[in-house]
Amino acid sequence: MAKKPELDDYRVPYFDDAKKIEKFALTNLDPGTKPLSTGAKDADRQRLAEIGARLDALQECLHAQRVQRVLLVLQGMDTSGKDGTVRAVFHEVDPLGLRIVPFKAPTPTELAHDFLWRVHSQAPAAGELTVFNRSHYEDVLVPVVLGQLDRDQRERRFRHIREFEGMLADSGTTIIKCMLHISKDEQRARLQARIDDPTKHWKFDVSDLEARKQWDQYQNAYQDMLAATSTPYAPWYIIPADSKTHRNVMVAELLLRTFEGLKLEYPPAKESLKGVKIE
Amino acid sequence: MAKKPELDDYRVPYFDDAKKIEKFALTNLDPGTKPLSTGAKDADRQRLAEIGARLDALQECLHAQRVQRVLLVLQGMDTSGKDGTVRAVFHEVDPLGLRIVPFKAPTPTELAHDFLWRVHSQAPAAGELTVFNRSHYEDVLVPVVLGQLDRDQRERRFRHIREFEGMLADSGTTIIKCMLHISKDEQRARLQARIDDPTKHWKFDVSDLEARKQWDQYQNAYQDMLAATSTPYAPWYIIPADSKTHRNVMVAELLLRTFEGLKLEYPPAKESLKGVKIE
Numbered sequence: 001m002a003k004k005p006e007l008d009d010y011r012v013p014y015f016d017d018a019k020k021i022e023k024f025a026l027t028n029l030d031p032g033t034k035p036l037s038t039g040a041k042d043a044d045r046q047r048l049a050e051i052g053a054r055l056d057a058l059q060e061c062l063h064a065q066r067v068q069r070v071l072l073v074l075q076g077m078d079t080s081g082k083d084g085t086v087r088a089v090f091h092e093v094d095p096l097g098l099r100i101v102p103f104k105a106p107t108p109t110e111l112a113h114d115f116l117w118r119v120h121s122q123a124p125a126a127g128e129l130t131v132f133n134r135s136h137y138e139d140v141l142v143p144v145v146l147g148q149l150d151r152d153q154r155e156r157r158f159r160h161i162r163e164f165e166g167m168l169a170d171s172g173t174t175i176i177k178c179m180l181h182i183s184k185d186e187q188r189a190r191l192q193a194r195i196d197d198p199t200k201h202w203k204f205d206v207s208d209l210e211a212r213k214q215w216d217q218y219q220n221a222y223q224d225m226l227a228a229t230s231t232p233y234a235p236w237y238i239i240p241a242d243s244k245t246h247r248n249v250m251v252a253e254l255l256l257r258t259f260e261g262l263k264l265e266y267p268p269a270k271e272s273l274k275g276v277k278i279e
Numbered sequence: 280m281a282k283k284p285e286l287d288d289y290r291v292p293y294f295d296d297a298k299k300i301e302k303f304a305l306t307n308l309d310p311g312t313k314p315l316s317t318g319a320k321d322a323d324r325q326r327l328a329e330i331g332a333r334l335d336a337l338q339e340c341l342h343a344q345r346v347q348r349v350l351l352v353l354q355g356m357d358t359s360g361k362d363g364t365v366r367a368v369f370h371e372v373d374p375l376g377l378r379i380v381p382f383k384a385p386t387p388t389e390l391a392h393d394f395l396w397r398v399h400s401q402a403p404a405a406g407e408l409t410v411f412n413r414s415h416y417e418d419v420l421v422p423v424v425l426g427q428l429d430r431d432q433r434e435r436r437f438r439h440i441r442e443f444e445g446m447l448a449d450s451g452t453t454i455i456k457c458m459l460h461i462s463k464d465e466q467r468a469r470l471q472a473r474i475d476d477p478t479k480h481w482k483f484d485v486s487d488l489e490a491r492k493q494w495d496q497y498q499n500a501y502q503d504m505l506a507a508t509s510t511p512y513a514p515w516y517i518i519p520a521d522s523k524t525h526r527n528v529m530v531a532e533l534l535l536r537t538f539e540g541l542k543l544e545y546p547p548a549k550e551s552l553k554g555v556k557i558e
Contacts, residue, residue, distance in 0.1 A: 064482075083375055086374060090374050093374075095372075100374050133375070198548030199545045203343075209557070212557070266478045276474050
């Protein structure tokens with residue numbers, strides 16, 4: 001419990017707080033720091049297992065109640081650990097209550113629609129916990145770096161995202177968004193590991209190298225996107241992610257705090273079932 | 280390995296083997312037997328954990344290769360343990376590579392289409408392991424017991440199912456189907472437990488009692504359905520399921536054998552990546 005205030009130190013200031021946003025700089029946040037760590041890897045893993053068990057119980061309650069919805073958005077550079085986070089944080093959670101939605105490069109059909117069309121169709125239903133592995137935020141990062149969106153188009157997308165997420169929140173969806181923040185050095189090591197191990201070649205995409213060449217442009221695009229789309233109803237958190245164990249614990253703590261904030265309870269017992277005997 | 284022949288003792292004879300089908304009777308299969316059990320619950324759980332770890336590794340390979348698809352269909356009476364099976368068997372499997380699709384009573388939109396429409400849209404893609412928690416088989420059980428389908432309509436649905444599954448198999452999908460077989464007594468105990476524990480009332484649906492009253496009709500409908508739709512490319516297995524531990528181990532063993540039969544291998548290493556150094 002003592003750690004919880006520290007989570008909010010890593011929350012991106014809300015976009016309408018111009019003064020705070022001015023001070024917010026992704027480059028000042030060290031991806032190697034471990035604010036949520038106990039200092040010992042074993043203890044961190046123990047904590048992660050404890051949170052997993054709690055999340056499992058809370059998620060059952062969410063499912064039983066079928067009223068609220070939870071959406072976790074994961075973003076980050078290639079190799080930042082989105083897949084690994086899903087695997088570790090949700091290890092204890094019943095797969096029945098969890099839906100993981102990976103968003104890849106859009107298909108022609110998806111491109112034929114507005115950029116929110118494909119994500120909207122995957123939004124969580126009542127009682128669901130849904131994780132977006134990449135998301136609509138790709139559409140304000142990649143095309144920005146590639147110069148396919150001008151400033152005005154980008155600002156309009158930011159606004160559309162704030163409004164869309166506001167509508168989801170207003171309809172009973174709790175949204176948290178995590179940017180997994182790794183250093184350029186750590187990415188080099190992780191890409192190299194994929195190349196050095198032939199059984200990992202399938203994870204390697206040559207386009208990852210193109211994106212790596214534009215590291216600074218992507219960091220800038222992230223900075224602008226984070227500042228423009230962190231809101232009270234859909235806040236962004238920066239997760240220092242050079243340490244995988246720390247990354248997992250921090251995302252898990254955030255999710256646990258979110259679930260605890262929902263004040264979940266089992267639906268009231270049905271009076272009509274009291275004393276019923278099955279034949 | 281010594282156990283494997285026993286799995287096939289619980290395979291429903293293929294529908295075109297008239298002689299064997301005549302002898303097949305669900306009522307002769309004791310739901311309380313535990314053919315796959317070691318005899319000790321701890322050892323069974325240990326075996327389940329081992330299979331889980333193997334399945335996790337094999338599923339990663341399936342995902343890496345992105346060629347084959349695996350579909351597991353789970354059917355069974357209320358409380359037969361479909362949810363519990365998913366939870367136990369897939370505990371070790373990476374949620375990223377797993378898609379659980381629950382089918383409830385059809386919505387008006389779903390009813391406005393043919394009965395295979397909603398299941399087809401959820402069929403596994405290349406590299407996916409998909410689990411149907413209930414399925415198109417509900418549509419040859421419920422309406423049969425309720426007298427909404429005449430004999431001819433039912434036979435046509437059986438044929439449509441065989442042809443549909445044949446097409447999926449021909450397109451690279453490996454299909455296995457498990458009927459979780461519980462006794463009427465065991466169902467009574469499980470329904471009673473849901474009533475006696477107010478935090479489980481949400482799992483209880485009054486319509487379960489209606490279906491229980493028609494237990495024999497449902498068993499007959501299952502018998503006919505199993506006989507008509509067990510095929511070499513989409514076989515049905517009866518899982519004695521009064522023991523939850525046994526049920527989990529048996530489904531896991533079946534799935535493991537299926538995955539091992541796929542001869543999965545990581546995609547070949549990319550020659551072009553050899554010796555590449557990331558800057």
